[in-house]
Amino acid sequence: MLQNTFQHIPGIGPKTERRLWDSGIPDWRSAGDLPTSRLPLKQADVFLRCLDESARALEDGNPRFFTDLMPAGLHWRLFPEFRRCIAYLDIETTGMDVWGSEITTIALYDGREVKTYVQGRNLEAFIDDIEASHLIVTYNGKVFDVPFIERYFRVRLNHSHIDLRHVLKRLGYGGGLKACERALGIDRGSLHGVDGFFAVLLWHDYIRNGNPRALETLLAYNIEDVVNLETLMVTAYNLNIRGTPYEASHKLAPPSMPHLPFQPDPLTIAQVRRSMFSGAMPFG
Template structure:
């Protein structure tokens, strides 16, 4: 599903109205003809489509991200698949005011980059990496990763953000990242390492154990890279459950 199939960013269009449009054959912006809804709402939708086409021509999905509910931002992915950056951080605790970020991994375009505290993890490096992204994907990053980075590195993360945790909940996948991966059969290296182990590994590295850092980096990179197959699985499910199911009603 693409942004051009969506109408819920329009003020006054909720899930029920959008589904009614789809069921009446209006499944893409190109098919909207002002029918099905009243004149006032039709005018709003037409303005949204005109402005939306301009945004997409410029490669700007920020307006759609701000207008879509968190659980519906999965719709952004197909438009900017190649420019999507997956991000995960490790820290020494849960409070950004007194704990530190230890490693940050970013996965984009098939490549994974990891920054380490005290080596190359800086605000400028992070900003440079994120500047190439059209969409940022995290798991529980809206509440944790992004505000933690913004606090610790005086960084403003302005990239449109898709928190995968909310999309997972929409298809009944609850729990942490690793438990959801297990439910879906997504494999990873070092499956027995936890967030608590990540803290221990960092402290072991601080005491001189370089092998502990290697293990921590491997763990952090796995968290980051595995979000991509998870997102693709979830978006496929949501496409079927949200969009294709409504379109199927059209032919009945």
């Protein structure tokens, strides 16, 4: 869909883009045949120059060129072309306050391999690994995950970023990541009902009680988030191309499930859940 996009060109909005499609100019390549005499001289020059720059940016694998020019509501259009350099990203923390909490685990998924990072083990390795990706996909990551990471590690993540919270909300899906998953038919199985607060309790169970199954369950939950982000990204992309001339030709197949290195422990989940309801937190 990116190569069918003209809205990153100054002066071109959705109506002009649609008129280009309807007049037989479906993509950048065909735009070379556009009679520039139909455009004011200055606009024609900008149009052709931006198309040349777009082709070079795509060839160079530079999503930032497009996200800097394109309305944020259209960033989903980058997905297929930059799918090989994406990082689906999610963090877990000791609390929801960016300034008063710490990162406990991070899950990273590139569509092929899952990587996990744990405080006290290999958390610092995340910074080097994230540099291999050019485009980040999160849910609410622009508000939470990325600012948290930048403060915690004292770094700047300059990656292009698709935040699915905003993409899905424009499609009518809101209420948080788990609510979007349920509405779109994603089943978390034994992790149903486990949320961010539950993840905090799992970390404390691991730290205070030395329960390795609590950490494994936490990592399984963290991984579920990033793996499901790919499914949500594909779904959002397919929903967004509905009503365009490319609905049939550009539709993406559902992603395959990767190998999951950790599995949730039902007994640990039940124990933490009982403690929550009884008021006795499993902190030792």
